[in-house]
Amino acid sequence: MNPAVTTEATAVSSRAVDVTKIFGEGDNAVRALDRVSVEFASGEFTGIMGPSGSGKSTLLHCLAGLDRITSGQVFLGDVEISACNEKRLTLIRRDRIGFVFQAYNLVPTLTALENITLPLALAGRKPEKGWLDTIVDTMGLRDRLSHRPSELSGGQQQRVAVARALVSRPAVIFADEPTGNLDSRSGAEILGFMRRAVDDLGQTVVMVTHDPGAAGQSDRVVFLGDGRIVDEMRSPTPDAILDRMKQLSE
Amino acid sequence: MLRLTVKSFLAHKVRFLLTAVAVILGVAFMSGTMVLSDTLKRTFDDLFANVFEGTDAYVRSTNVIDTPFGESRGRIPRSALATVEGVPGVEAASPDIQFFAQPVGDDGKAIGGQGPPSLGFNWTDSPELNTFRIVAGHPPRRDGEIVIDKGSADDGHIEVGDRITVLTQQAPKRYLVAGIARFGDADSPGGATITMFTTAEAARISGAGDELDGISVAAEPGVTQEEIRTRVARALPRHGFEVITGRDLTEENQNQVEEGLSFFNRALLIFAGVALLVGCFVIFNSFSIVVAQRSREMALLRAIGATGRQVTRSVLGESALVGLVASTIGLGAGVLLALALKSLLAAFGIDLPAAGVVVTTGTVVSALVVGTVVTVVSAVFPARRAAKVPPVAMMRAVAVEKPTRFRRRSVIGAGLILVGAALLAFGLFTDVDNRIAYVGVGALAVFFGVAVLGPILVRPASRILGAPMARFSGISGVLARENALRSPRRTAATSAALMIGVALVGFITIFAASTKDSIAVALKEAMRADFVIQPKGAFGGGPQTGFSPELAHDVAALPEVRTATGIRIGVADVDGSGQFLLALDPRRSDAVFDLDVKSGDFAALSPDGIAVSEKVADDHGWRVGSPIRLRTPERGTRTVRVEAVFGRGQQAGFTDYMISLAGFERSFANQLDAQVYILLAPGVSNEAGRRAIEKVVEAYPNAELKNQAEFRRSQEAQINQLVNLVYALLALAVIVALIGIANTLALSIHERTRELGLLRAVGMSRRQLRSSIRWESVIIALFGTALGLAVGIMFGWAVVRALRDQGITQFAIPPAQIVVIVVVAALAGVAAAHFPARRAAKLDVLQAVSSE
Ligand SMILES: Nc1ncnc2c1ncn2[C@@H]1O[C@H](COP(=O)(O)OP(=O)(O)OP(=O)(O)O)[C@@H](O)[C@H]1O
């Protein structure tokens, strides 16, 4: 591993402290997250795994300031985003967080380039030429920039989404099953790009996935079960993950 | 399927309610107009039934000039009264004299004159024939005494025993108020101002001398109206007299009012129709969007075996339900509107005694039928489109709009516009019957043509309109532009609704500006007078008002004044058609007007001569010396000679037929100057002249002195008043269109929920989101406005061209007003976006992102 990245990895970019998230009230209350504490180091690619309904998406949403938590604290760098108002949160999402959803990541009326630069446009900023070129080339989108989403393949669309997540050099990129809707080849491509974003561009990525193969690309995997962190694994291999998953679901 | 229809309707209540508002407003306007006019009709029917309750027969002159501008009738000799009184079976016969009379209140201001007429009557002694009942004091016993109606007495703070001035065609004179009278149950008949004199004084004032306007007859008990009519008619000379029964007289008066009301009714219904037309576009659009959004549901129905027909019927059923509910609500709102307008009229002094309002079966049926039919017809296209949704559409994610068929649209749209323009031209420039119908259908075709072209024009228009937004508002502007472009048909249909209202507003604006310019030019060319005396009040105080010729006489006698002449206006039958006759002093006319006399000697115009404009002279082949058949109320039919031909006819904003004042006096019963034109003596300054003239005018509280500029402005003010009224009536159509914009935005936003969630997730602020939706709305509004102004300018030009012969010589597009229209439209767009934008901004980000 690149030594420069290793030193950076000591800094924490995103952190949850004792986070509980309860949906609904009374008899219908669902405890989606139960006193979760977890840290994500800068420059690291982390996978989040767990059975369906275990709270993966909820955790990601809470970390990204898309959802309010019931108790605990969420930090982005030094900023406690669980204490920010809606306006601050919007600005933090725009400038400091990148997000990649499973599908419908793009604004259909905008071209690929416009979609990529959307966070900057919202901030009223001009893209840095060099950085934008790097992202576009890394994602292999050079000849697709003037196309609308409807003219792009599913894999290309997700690449545009990743490029958009990268464009503002965010502190962290959250991805919720970014390859869930793709065939295995396109999925592998996307994973490769995210890996390069971490290795070559020094970005931080937190990704929810169901695919042990995808999780195998990460530096570290965190396992969720019933709203709790149940395990974690460093430098995982797909086989080791598969084993662990089997144990968890027993 | 019916169950499904009802269920679907209930499931989308709110959405349908929004759509329904478009129908509700139009139907409310329509039924409100009908209820109000029925109520007014009933009121006046009762009024006349009351007035002529005791009248069994009425004697009057056969000589009547009946023109589209009104009726005027000659007088009968007073000697007939004795004859009528002598007829067996006549219990009472009362002479009738009617003329202009306006009392002056204790504040020195003339009472009334703001709509309802100011009339002088002779007091009728026979209680059967008199509808007035004295409530204080006594009837006029001497020529210096009067009775006035209680409504006017209250207005002017007049009590029995006061001495007040009364303005008539004689010099202003003071009278002792001997009594105050009520009219049946009302304080005054329909808000009119009535002053009653002794019969002798009435005869003197009106100049009737030994003539009467008519004789009211009451029969003895047991003698029928028909019988007394026959007996009276037999007793009178065969020629010149007409005797009708009281019932016929009542009916005649009722019909006259009904005619006036039906004009007013029709005018208002046109505006209601415009609002409903705009409503059609809104409904069409709402149903199209709803059908598109529900294409999955439709596909599912098809997939499980529903036929296309059943799907169509289910959508049409929904529209019928919406229409029925909306028109019922609209009807209720219309009745409330009529009640409100009625009290408004009462506040303006138009007393409507009948309690409540009249809601006829006709009103109820037409409101429900029109509202429902309009809704269903507007939903026909969307319903048919729904049937075309293939079952496989279920598997597809979102309904995509079919690409616009450019060729077909441009051919159909341009075709409709051409046909419409042709019909319009046909109606405006030829002499066919039913010109209004041609103009109306032509305008409609143009509207539909532009609406069909709309989707083609959306792209370039949004690019142009969106450019500054994208520039100054960044990504919000870009998104607004792209969203407006997203579904050209939707944007176009939404804009088309606004286009109609704006086109009419633009047309009226241009027409008014052209009229004003034409007046200014006409005045500049033809007017030499320094001052004009005009009646006070709205629209010159109404038709039956004016001044005693004494005023012009007194003004002319001032040393500061070189010349003053009054002008009088009457309607006469000229060569078989009803025309306005303008009368003035021919020897003085040259000083105050430049008539551009072409031939003959205008100054020598004799009482038996007539002067005509060059235009009508050319049309009829008249020259100086040509004989013309002229029928006037007092002189009947006779032949007059053309004695002069002048250049400035109606074409130049003036008039086509002129006679001398002396000729007018012999031809018409009442002698009121409508206006007085004054030229100052040489060397007299405007200020000095005004001071001197004001002294004379002071004695006439219903008169107002104006210099040339003020006179022009007062003419403009009259036009402005009319234009503002039309604006107010068109406002409804514009409001319906704005509701349409709000509706479209709300439905589109609903469709774009996930996208909005995404935008918010990647950092779009609420404010940016709101501004993006507002800009989208502004693009739609401005697009509609641009189309509307284009159509409005075309209409304006065509109508101004068509009215060239009527004195509209100038064509003017007032830039300031056009800018105002555009700015107001943009602001209205912002307003229409208010609620949709707020709702969009309030969306929960996560829910939106994960919504289906
Ligand atoms: N808006 C909500 N209201 C109520 N309950 C919710 C809501 N969102 C999530 N939940 C519940 O919270 C729990 C965790 O949901 P979450 O979506 O985080 O699971 P997940 O691990 O992402 O599952 P999957 O792998 O299926 O995406 C589930 O039991 C879910 O039903």
Ligand SMILES: [Mg+2]
């Ligand atoms: Mg999930």
